[in-house]
Amino acid sequence: MGSDALFYAFGAIAVVASLLVIAQRNPVYSVLLLIASFGALSGLYVLLDAPFVAVIQIIVYAGAIMVLFLFVVMLLNAPHEDTVYDEHVHPLLRPGPMRFGAALALAFGVELVWALTRGGSSGEFAPGAVSSVASIGRMLFTDYAFPFEVTSILILVAMMGAVVLARRD
Amino acid sequence: MLNQYLILSAILFTIGAAGVFVRRNLITILLSIEIMLNAVNLTFVAFGRALGSAEGQIIVFFVMTVAAAEAAVGLAIVITLFRHKESLNPDSFTRLKW
Numbered sequence: 001m002g003s004d005a006l007f008y009a010f011g012a013i014a015v016v017a018s019l020l021v022i023a024q025r026n027p028v029y030s031v032l033l034l035i036a037s038f039g040a041l042s043g044l045y046v047l048l049d050a051p052f053v054a055v056i057q058i059i060v061y062a063g064a065i066m067v068l069f070l071f072v073v074m075l076l077n078a079p080h081e082d083t084v085y086d087e088h089v090h091p092l093l094r095p096g097p098m099r100f101g102a103a104l105a106l107a108f109g110v111e112l113v114w115a116l117t118r119g120g121s122s123g124e125f126a127p128g129a130v131s132s133v134a135s136i137g138r139m140l141f142t143d144y145a146f147p148f149e150v151t152s153i154l155i156l157v158a159m160m161g162a163v164v165l166a167r168r169d
Numbered sequence: 170m171l172n173q174y175l176i177l178s179a180i181l182f183t184i185g186a187a188g189v190f191v192r193r194n195l196i197t198i199l200l201s202i203e204i205m206l207n208a209v210n211l212t213f214v215a216f217g218r219a220l221g222s223a224e225g226q227i228i229v230f231f232v233m234t235v236a237a238a239e240a241a242v243g244l245a246i247v248i249t250l251f252r253h254k255e256s257l258n259p260d261s262f263t264r265l266k267w
Contacts, residue, residue: 007170011177018181018204022188027196034200041207048174048218053210053226060233065203065240072244073196076251101190109183113176125170131223136230144227151234158238165245168252 003047010047013040027073031066038062052133174215181208195247195257199240206236 017037024030038061045054140148181204188201210229217225247257254261 004170007173011173014177015180015184018184021200021204022184022192022197024197027194027200030197030200034203037204038207041211044174044177044211045214048214050214050218050226050229053214053229056230056233057210060237061203061207065237068240068244069196069200072248076196076248076257098191098193102187105183105187105190108186109180112179112183117172117176125218131217131226136223136226139223139227140230147231151231154234154238158241162241162245165242166248 007044007047010040010043013037014044028070031069031073034069035062035066038066050131052131052136171215171219175212178208178211178215181205181211193258193260195250195259198259199243199247202243203236203240206232 014037017033017040020033021030021037024033038057042054042057042062045051045057185201185203185205185208188204189198192198192201210232213225213229213232215225217223250262251257
C-alpha cells in the first residue's frame with residue numbers, strides 16, 4: 001500500500017537525519033539536518049490527515065525556530081565543540097556521567113520499543129476524518145479560547161525575556 | 170498503523186534524550202530538546218488520528234508555541250553565557266555549583 005511505503009520512507013528520513021543531528025560536530029550542519037528531519041515529520045503529519053499541523057511544522061519550526069538557531073550559531077561563530085574528551089572516543093566509552101547518560105538513554109529506548117511491541121491490537125486507523133483548518137480554528141477560539149489567549153501572553157513574556165537576557169549592559 | 174507511529178516517536182524521543190546526555194554543546198543540546206518535542210507532537214497527532222478527534226492537533230499547536238518561547242529564551246541564555254566564558258561547553262559553567 002502506498003501510504004505505508006511513504007510512512008517508512010518519511011520515518012527513515014526522520015530517524016537518520018535526527019541521528020546525524022546529534023552525531024555532527026559542526027552545529028550548522030546539525031541545524032540543517034534537523035530541518036530535513038522536520039520536513040519528513042511534516043510528511044508524516046500529511047499521512048495522518050493533519051494538514052494544518054504539517055503546514056505550521058514547516059512555517060513555524062523549519063521557517064522560524066530553526067532560522068533563529070542558525071542565526072545564533074553563526075552569530076557566536078564557535079562551530080567546533082571544545083571538549084576535554086577526544087571526539088574520537090565513542091560516547092558510550094567516555095568516563096563518568098556521560099557514559100551513565102548514554103547507557104540510560106539506551107535502556108530507555110529498549111524499554112520503549114519493548115513496551116510498544118509487546119502485543120495489543122495493532123490499531124488500524126478508521127477511514128476518513130480529515131480535520132480541516134476551519135474546524136481546528138473553531139475549536140481554538142471556542143473551547144480553547146482561554147489557553148489560546150494565555151499563549152499570547154507566554155509569547156510576549158518570552159520575547160521580553162529574550163530581549164532582557166541578550167541585552168549588553 | 171498506530172503502533173508504527175508510536176514506535177517511530179519512541180525512537181525519535183530516544184535519539185533526542187541521548188543527544189541531551191551525550192553532547193557537550195549547548196546549541197546541540199537545545200536541538201536535541203527540539204527533537205524530543207517533535208517526537209511528542211507526533212504521538213499527539215497519531216493518537217488524535219486514531220481516536221478521530223482534532224484535539225491532538227490543538228495541543229500540538231500549544232506545544233509548538235511553548236517550543237518557540239523555549240528556543241528564544243534558551244538561545245538568549247546561550248548568547249549571554251557565551252559572552253561570559255567564550256565557550257559553549259556546559260561543563261565550563263560551574264559558578265552555581267557548591
